[in-house]
Amino acid sequence: MLNKNYEILCKLNLTQNNITVNDVIRAVNYELKNVAVQIIGRTIDNIQDGILDRFLGIRWNELVNKIVPWICPHCHERSSFVRRGRRPRKLKTSEGIIEFSLYQVTCKSCRKTFSPFPQLLGLKPRTRISTEFEEKIVKLALGNSYDKTSKYIEEFTATTISHTASRNITLRVSDNVSINHDISEFDSILIDGTKVKSGTKERGSEIHLALAPVKSIDKYGRKYNEKKILAFSIGKVDKKFKSQLSKYSCDNVIVDGDSSYSNLIKDLFSEATHRRCIWHIPRQVSHLLYMYKVPVKDREVFLSALIGILKNKDFYKAINEYFDFIQMFERLQFYDIVGFLKNAMSGIFHDKEDWNNNKKHSSNSLIEREMREINRRTDIGCRWSDEGVYKIVKLLEVNRHAMHNLDLYFKQNRRPIINLLQVSLCSK
Ligand SMILES: [Zn+2]
Structure with a gap:
């Protein structure tokens, strides 16, 4: 392909007084942004022109029957095309709005006119926004309300975007990324739910x-657990959640005691050790004590006894104390607590060796941390729809724990920048 040279004319007006460093920075930034936008537009035009010259020949000297790097979308013709004008196109980028043309060709076989360039130049069909800009918006929207995202874009890039547009872009990306992994066997799988402010119910909707x-890797001197997201749903534990989860197998599965989870894990992971989250148990008992109107002070006594039992190093002693604990509530006629503790037993006590295995995962604390991140994002902005919250949480989790899928979606942004352009300053 031909090389092109552009000349940039830079005129300095130094007749004014009191010019500060800041004035220079702002003036250069402002002026060069416009030049950048123009260079991008012209370069895109030139690339297309170059491709057409190479495969169709230059005007009045056309090449005949040369195989081209595109196919006619209507009749699959591969070699006979003629140039047919160009159509203006605009693309929103973080550098500003790029104006360029899409060059068209007419297929000699079927007489239809089209532009082969959106595909050749990596322009997604119908999008009016560049992939690099799209990624910036999405990254901002993961941590901020859509409204704030638009404000940041306006402040830190050369363009603007409405909050509805940032929302639509973010949700579209969410639709197009998957949460899948290529690993299918895990040591432990943790399942938990939380409420988010969305939907029509006062207390919000449940997500799982x-x-x-x-x-676990060491990061900045702290232990950091690398996690994989396996399944995610909003509302009831549904078929989709189940089918996502059915792709995986594990040795241990940890839940908080929610009955919908117990049935799920019985079906899906019948061979695994089913564990109850040790962190949740005292909290759930505390809630039941509250329902029996037990004063806070007394509740604390019960709870510290329970925590003591769960921490007891001696497996048999711990079981005996647990039984005594149940009997105490029987005497008090707190039957909900008796039922709860009996039900939880099989998820707490497995065998002596297991009891003293400090390496196993015995709580859902890792997932709790995730829930805090989710709530942090879903608490801001206006009331969510279930669909909107589903999509943002999905994207949030993919960004945190299935990054490879986001890399795949934004693969254009991951390509190394080839030696396309050299700009140097030659002063005269
Ligand atoms: Zn054709």
Whole structure:
């Protein structure tokens, strides 16, 4: 392809007094942004012109029957095309709005006219926004309300975007990324739920999340657990959640005691050890004590006894004390607590060796941290729809724990920048 040279004319007006460093920075930024936008537009035009010259020949000297790098979308013709004008196109980018043309060709076989360039130039069909800009918006929207996202874009890029547009872009990306992994066997899978402010119910909607810790790595001197997101749903534990989760197997599965989870894990992971989250148990008992109107002070006594039992290093002693604990509530006629503790037993006590295995995952604390992140994002902005919240949480989790899928979606942004352009300053 031909090389092109552009000349940039830079005129300095130094007749004014009191010019500050800041004035220079702002003036250069402002002026060069416009030049950048123009260079991008012209370069895109030139690339298309170059391709057409190479495969169709230059005007009045056309090449005949040369195989071209595109196919006619109507009749699959591969070699006979003629140039047919150009159509203006605008693309919103973080550098501003780029104006360029899409060059068209007419297929000699079927006489239809089209532009082969959206595909050749990596322009997604119907999008009016560049992939690099799209990613910036999405990254901002994951941590901020759509409204704030638009404000940041306006402040830090050369363009603007409405909050509805940032929302639509973010949700579209969410639709197009998957949460899948190529690993299918895990040591432990953690399942838990939380309420988010969405939908029509006063207290919001329930979301369910299944995660698997894979390894702990040291980051900045702190232990950090790398996790994989496995399944995610909003509302009831549904078929989709189940089918997402059915792709995986594990040795241990940890739940908080929610009956919908117990049935799910019985079906899906019948061979795994079913564990109850040790962190949740005292909290759930505390809630039941509150329902029996037990004063806070007394509740604390019961809870510290329970925590003591769960921490007892001696497996048999711990079981005996647990039984005594149940009997105490029987005497008090707190039957809901008796039922709860009996039900939880099989998820707490497995065998002596297991009891003293400090390496196992015995709580859902890792997933709790995830829930806090989710609530942090879903608490801001106006009231969510279930669909909107589903999509943002999905994207949030993919960004945190299935990054490879986001890399795949934004693969254009991950390509190394080839040696396309050299700009140097030659002063005269
Ligand atoms: Zn054709």
